[in-house]
Amino acid sequence: MALMTAADYTASLRDGRTVYYRGERVDDVTTHPVIGIAVEHATIDYRMADDAAERSLAVVDGPEGPYSRYYHIPRSADDLLRRSALIERATALGGTLVVLIKEIGTDALFALRLMAEHLDRTRGTAYLPRVERFHAYCRDRDLAVAVAQTDVKGDRSRGPAEQDHPDYYVRVVGEDEAGITLRGAKVHTSVSTNAHEIIVLPTRNLKPGEEAYAVACAVPANAPGLTMLASGYGGRKGTAFEQPVSSRHKMMETLTVFEDVKVPWDRVFLNGEVDAAGPLAKTFVEFHRFTAVSYKLPLVDLFVGAAHLMADYNGVLSAGHVRDKLAKLISYAQICRGMTREAARESKVMGGIAVPNAELINIAKLHFATGYHQALAWVQDIAGGLLVTGPSEEDLADTRLRELIDRYFGAAKGGAVDRLRLMNLIAEITASDFGGYQAVLAVHAEGSIEAEKMTIWRQHDIEPSIRYAKRLAGID
Ligand SMILES: Cc1cc2nc3c(=O)[nH]c(=O)nc-3n(C[C@H](O)[C@H](O)[C@H](O)COP(=O)(O)OP(=O)(O)OC[C@H]3O[C@@H](n4cnc5c(N)ncnc54)[C@H](O)[C@@H]3O)c2cc1C
Missing domain, CATH: 1.20.140.10 (Butyryl-CoA Dehydrogenase, subunit A, domain 3)
Incomplete structure (x- = not known):
């Protein structure tokens, strides 16, 4: 169990991930003139854990060592109030812009735990141990985690299986002894360019016949077949005088495309249970x-x-x-x-x-x-x-x-x-x-x-x- 420093975090993002910005492949997100601002903004998380004045809010000293409070499972109203105070404080340091590299990922982990426990108890599945292992994996490495829930959705009046194109909602297109194969695209995925992991969640109610779309899993940001098209909105580089916030703080969204991405079973948290989506x-x-x-x-x-x-x-x-x-x-x-x-x-x-x-x-x-x-x-x-x-x-x-x-x-x-x-x-x-x-x-x-x-x-x-x-x- 080890907390990352801001420098560790930045270095860890040079991992060959496939990111495009305004039509060009980004070799290194950390030095990119626009995405680099989002990376720097995200380091607030790691700087807080490293700062004596912020540490008690940002870090939990567990029996096996310190870990980021975001990964702490809230057991009481007090835990939720501490979590809320941490999010508020980090956002204040971010010039009103949320940091989000652990907030959203742990929101997903808490929900996955509850759903996995329910499914394992009522259907005999074995999702909870996988969710718990993935939670511990992210917590112990102090990882940044994005969540890709919102599908591109096509015609909003129709369900996933009724669309003109079968990939308007992310779906499972294959399964073998190693795991599942994922195809489709999610949109508006915040902090994905500078996260280590992306949790995929379903976005809506599903019905029988839509089993392939009932999928939740985790994919590393540099997984083969994963391409991120970063938003070009608001990328104008300004000065601290004229743009006191956005010249230093940024959150990056992507169209997150899964072109037959392989996901091992240990990272699959829902697969075909339509009523649970x-x-x-x-x-x-x-x-x-x-x-x-x-x-x-x-x-x-x-x-x-x-x-x-x-x-x-x-x-x-x-x-x-x-x-x-x-x-x-x-x-x-x-x-x-x-x-x-x-x-x-x-x-x-x-x-x-x-x-x-x-x-x-x-x-x-x-x-x-x-x-x-x-x-x-x-x-x-x-x-x-x-x-x-x-x-x-x-x-x-x-x-x-x-x-x-x-x-x-x-x-x-x-x-x-x-x-x-x-x-x-x-x-x-x-x-x-x-x-x-x-x-x-x-x-x-x-x-x-x-x-x-x-x-x-x-x-x-x-x-x-x-x-x-x-x-x-x-x-x-
Ligand atoms: C800055 C930003 C960051 C975000 N970050 C993330 C993220 O990190 N991860 C993630 O998964 N998502 C993220 N989102 C997505 C966010 O949750 C969606 O934008 C939101 O759910 C709305 O979906 P949409 O944008 O596709 O709009 P639409 O769903 O197209 O909605 C547009 C309008 O259509 C209406 N509408 C849509 N469908 C129906 C229907 N069937 N019947 C009647 N009315 C309908 C809506 O109510 C709304 O008024 C982000 C969004 C923004 C703007």
Whole structure:
């Protein structure tokens, strides 16, 4: 059992993986001008474990040695609260961008454990020992793990077996004594370019006839037949002045293509159990939405802090409408935080694992996702149009232009340059490539808004409210 250093982690990614960026094969993801930023961002995880001030949150000292807290199986509400605090802290260090190289992978491992235990108990399969071995393998090597769940899906109104192309959902195309052969593609796979392992999960409910699509397994990122097409979105290289967050922090998504990838049996965690595909997908998503709302917190805090500071710089802090918007921003952020914590406190222990309360976690995620664009609008409204019309860093380097900037961009407080710095930060999180990325992440990542509503609808115990309404109305 050994923790990796940031340098070990970076070196370990030079493993011959097949990654393309804007049409070109990437020989070394760690030195690539764009993917390299994602690699560096991911090192936050390893740096925290190495930092005396962060270690107690990031590392668990187990009987066999220290290991990353992400790999710690939550046994209680307190464990979930610690996990949430770690995710929040790492994201804060990541400039509002989640690190995710262990968060999402362990969400999948917890869900796989629960499903494997259920299948082994009810059907006599032998999945749990495989999941446990893989969990220990990743934990003991301190690995980074991506999750490829979302299929490309083709026509959304049709199931996997009804599509024009059989590979719109990842499927098993062969089996032999060594293992299974995997074909198809997953999309939007975060951190895959800089993970060691990729866990494949089903994305939806399946029915008889769709057995080939009921597959969960783990594949090394450099497996033969695995090709990753990295997203070109937001790859513009900026300066720390104009892009204070994205010049240093990035998460990379890929189209993750499996062209007859061989997976040994020991890494196969579901194979053909159609009725388990939906519940496994859902169990993963509930753990993952808990991760999600935990990592949203630094961003919503930033909305509050940046808007308040800008109102102060601009001399409008005491204006009634500004206070109204700030109060709503604070409420937005605090409801996200309160609901996240409550979902941990209201967790239930199942199969020895504390599972966050599904109803509360979906309410938190729905509140965050549906309120996001309104929150952006309040921040932009308070900041003013300079968000997109300000001078550039090059102008500041010129003595005469700097004088003009100092004179004309002064306001109530802060000085011209600090005001521009804050303006650039707000522009970056609300009105840039990175702001657009965060906005789409808010709506779609961890599942669509409709999926959240569906879960709330299904999870809520409506009977007590109906009984109460009936009693007050005098209905027998
Ligand atoms: C930045 C980012 C990172 C992500 N990271 C990961 C990751 O690491 N791993 C991973 O597996 N996934 C990841 N995702 C995927 C995410 O879970 C999906 O984007 C989300 O589930 C929505 O799927 P979709 O993008 O295919 O959109 P679609 O499913 O096409 O949804 C678009 C719209 O169509 C609606 N819709 C879709 N199907 C139906 C239907 N049958 N009936 C009615 N309405 C329907 C949806 O509700 C939505 O309104 C990521 C996404 C983003 C944006």
